[in-house]
Amino acid sequence: MTNLFSDLANSANLEKSISPSSAWRQLWLRPLLSPDVLAPGAVGLLLLLFWEIGVRVTNMPPYLLPGPLLVFQTLVSEWGTLFPSMLITLKITLVAFIAAVVSGLLISILFTQSKWIERSFFPYAVILQTTPIVAIAPLIILWVRQAVPGESSTFVSLVICAWLVAFFPILSNTTLGLNSADHNLINLFQLYRASRWQTLRYLRLPSAMPYFLGGLRISGGLALIGAVVAEFVAGTGGTSSGIAYQILMSSFNLQIPRMFAALLMTTALGVAIFVALTVFSDLMLRNWHESAVKREN
Amino acid sequence: MNPSSAFQLSDVSKVYTNGTVALKNLDLTVNEGQFVSLLGPSGCGKSTVLRMVAGLGKMSAGTIYWGGSSQRRLAYVFQEAALMPWATVQENVRLPLKLAGMSKAAADTAVAEAIALVELTGFEHSYPRELSGGMKMRVSIARALVTKPEVLLMDEPFGALDEMTRSRLNSDLLHLWQQKQWTVVFVTHNIYEAVYLSNRVVVMAARPGRVVADVAIAAPYPRTEEFRTTPLFNNYCREISGCLAHASGQLLLRPDAEAKAGDVINQIA
Numbered sequence: 001m002t003n004l005f006s007d008l009a010n011s012a013n014l015e016k017s018i019s020p021s022s023a024w025r026q027l028w029l030r031p032l033l034s035p036d037v038l039a040p041g042a043v044g045l046l047l048l049l050f051w052e053i054g055v056r057v058t059n060m061p062p063y064l065l066p067g068p069l070l071v072f073q074t075l076v077s078e079w080g081t082l083f084p085s086m087l088i089t090l091k092i093t094l095v096a097f098i099a100a101v102v103s104g105l106l107i108s109i110l111f112t113q114s115k116w117i118e119r120s121f122f123p124y125a126v127i128l129q130t131t132p133i134v135a136i137a138p139l140i141i142l143w144v145r146q147a148v149p150g151e152s153s154t155f156v157s158l159v160i161c162a163w164l165v166a167f168f169p170i171l172s173n174t175t176l177g178l179n180s181a182d183h184n185l186i187n188l189f190q191l192y193r194a195s196r197w198q199t200l201r202y203l204r205l206p207s208a209m210p211y212f213l214g215g216l217r218i219s220g221g222l223a224l225i226g227a228v229v230a231e232f233v234a235g236t237g238g239t240s241s242g243i244a245y246q247i248l249m250s251s252f253n254l255q256i257p258r259m260f261a262a263l264l265m266t267t268a269l270g271v272a273i274f275v276a277l278t279v280f281s282d283l284m285l286r287n288w289h290e291s292a293v294k295r296e297n
Numbered sequence: 298m299n300p301s302s303a304f305q306l307s308d309v310s311k312v313y314t315n316g317t318v319a320l321k322n323l324d325l326t327v328n329e330g331q332f333v334s335l336l337g338p339s340g341c342g343k344s345t346v347l348r349m350v351a352g353l354g355k356m357s358a359g360t361i362y363w364g365g366s367s368q369r370r371l372a373y374v375f376q377e378a379a380l381m382p383w384a385t386v387q388e389n390v391r392l393p394l395k396l397a398g399m400s401k402a403a404a405d406t407a408v409a410e411a412i413a414l415v416e417l418t419g420f421e422h423s424y425p426r427e428l429s430g431g432m433k434m435r436v437s438i439a440r441a442l443v444t445k446p447e448v449l450l451m452d453e454p455f456g457a458l459d460e461m462t463r464s465r466l467n468s469d470l471l472h473l474w475q476q477k478q479w480t481v482v483f484v485t486h487n488i489y490e491a492v493y494l495s496n497r498v499v500v501m502a503a504r505p506g507r508v509v510a511d512v513a514i515a516a517p518y519p520r521t522e523e524f525r526t527t528p529l530f531n532n533y534c535r536e537i538s539g540c541l542a543h544a545s546g547q548l549l550l551r552p553d554a555e556a557k558a559g560d561v562i563n564q565i566a
Contacts, residue, residue, distance in 0.1 A: 184375040184379035188373065188392075190353060192392075194396045202395070203381070287424055288425075
């Protein structure tokens with residue numbers, strides 16, 4: 001998978017000398033025809049085919065297992081209700097993710113500025129991470145309703161739940177990265193009497209970049225999972241209900257094809273988030289880091 | 298204190314927190330413009346001497362007196378090139394000036410000059426991963442030279458390079474030193490390198506780290522590759538190798554050989 005995404009990233013910065021139309025062909029066609037796409041694509045198609053045939057041959061009722069064709073038809077017919085729900089979940093995920101990135105980055109910088117701060121607070125970050133979100137989500141929803149009454153209450157509590165899940169990978173990865181700068185370079189900065197800020201800006205932050213971007217990829221998916229889990233717990237109806245609510249309602253009403261369609265959308269959203277972050281990460285590191293550099297053997 | 302001395306270590310000891318005695322009662326005076334090699338087996342504290350001189354870490358006892366130079370006018374070249382992989386050659390070389398708060402425009406001339414000195418003009422915009430080991434070391438040296446230092450501390454800079462690259466960089470370094478007349482302290486465990494480069498070789502021994510011999514290499518500069526094949530060169534190498542062997546106790550089982558090596562040391566002293 002990673003190869004495919006770095007293909008995308010690399011073809012995005014191909015030489016600018018080629019004409020625009022052929023550049024577009026290079027950009028989209030080449031990665032799509034690569035074995036990294038063709039092989040899993042073929043496997044997927046085969047699996048769908050067996051699934052469809054299996055469902056038809058065994059006369060499986062749709063409320064137990066709908067065939068992929070029916071799921072696709074439902075997705076099209078229910079698009080009008082499912083897509084707005086997905087957008088709500090996406091919004092929760094994005095806000096929580098951005099909050100996780102900003103807070104994770106700032107707190108990890110704080111941790112590396114003083115060993116004592118890290119010693120004192122890191123265990124609590126771990127506790128926050130290991131507490132099951134399903135268990136504390138009702139509490140969070142209850143508390144937020146007290147603090148922020150009204151329309152935005154649910155949104156805020158869902159964002160907090162998703163943030164709690166997404167925050168830790170960024171914190172722990174970035175802390176590790178900030179602490180793993182080359183010790184010779186640290187000595188060099190000391191030798192030239194670099195200030196704390198200069199060492200952070202020119203040495204620690206760039207050293208932490210690959211770690212931070214790795215944390216970003218994990219945390220993007222987790223933010224979505226956090227949002228979906230919290231929506232399950234919140235279970236509220238009304239005007240602004242996310243994709244998890246649609247999954248839940250479909251299963252209550254035994255609209256299994258609709259449930260599959262909503263599930264499919266959630267998965268697609270998760271994959272899209274991962275792809276976007278991987279391409280971003282490869283673009284950021286393409287000049288120097290082993291993970292993003294293309295080598296010819 | 299000798300007026301022409303660059304710096305002087307007086308009775309310096311260094312004990313690490315785990316109890317290792319890296320240096321014990323070390324006295325060492327380095328004169329201005331001298332090319333001094335610190336030679337010894339690993340663990341003899343030769344790198345520790347450099348770190349103490351550079352102010353990277355506290356001494357357990359003793360003092361360093363600065364003569365004609367100051368600690369602020371020194372540069373350090375590490376065993377690894379220690380370049381920032383995310384920065385180009387130019388940005389790597391500019392680093393010391395940037396840390397000193399110099400603007401990009403003001404630094405540009407000095408950066409170009411330093412890159413030209415190590416013969417890397419044309420590679421300004423390359424990234425470290427695109428360079429060979431020898432070229433990375435050249436960048437590292439350019440970064441040290443960009444501040445126009447008076448004292449250059451080099452910690453086994455060519456230890457990880459192949460023999461051909463090493464001897465090429467040796468002669469280039471010697472050439473630069475003759476032009477610029479820095480004071481150089483060069484740590485190595487390679488006897489030939491030490492004799493070829495220096496006008497003074499300080500032999501150290503381990504456990505505890507101490508100076509066991511101080512050999513002046515009285516061969517004129519400029520030294521060419523031919524110097525490596527002269528009898529004079531070979532004599533110095535043999536002499537120093539005798540000191541090293543004696544200090545590491547390898548000859549203890551052969552009293553006659555030990556006596557000879559002991560004579561050499563007495564002659565030096």
